[in-house]
Amino acid sequence: QKEKFMRATDILSEEHRVILKVLECMDAIAEEAERTGKLNKDAATAAVDFFRNFADGCHHAKEEDRLFVVMQENGIPREGGPIGVMLMEHDDGRHLVRNMAQSLEKAGEGDKEAIASFARNARDFKALLTAHIQKEDQVLFPMAGQVLNDTTAETLLADFKRIEAEAGGKRHAEYLEVARKLCEAYDIPFLNSDQIPTITAEFNPN
Structure with a gap:
């Protein structure tokens, strides 16, 4: 049992490691925009897409649709406990990502107010998600x-595999490549397969 459970939560924890790397990239994108007066729209768009479709659509979906549900079924309450806090923070994160997305166009054109908004929301998002x-x-x-x-x-564990299979089975490969390219562009060391062994074994992203 412990091995099966650990393998399921290892998937989530390894996804966390990838997400933390892209948060570093987002911070670097925001800093670059403030320094140069123009947002790298391509990089920022890739990061926002990563947070929407991998961090939220792939990762949070497994937590909200399966892990949290199973925990509630086994006696851990949704309200007044850690599950409720996690769900609230997921929603707070979605709000910040929406704000960043709304700033992309004008910030990419050099609009100072849009750049400031993007950078503020990016840093708030990094702080929120890192603690989360x-x-x-x-x-x-x-x-x-x-x-x-x-x-x-x-x-x-079977449900996590099914969720990924139903999504086409390629999300980890696609979004690890996005994360890798962002890290390369901003000189941030990326993860090797030894740091994400369960994802590598279960979803074969390499």
């Missing part, structure tokens, strides 16, 4: 490990 990831890795996932039984843990 730490809470999940250090508090929420261990809590889930205490309450899930053998069958539930095995089903959770």
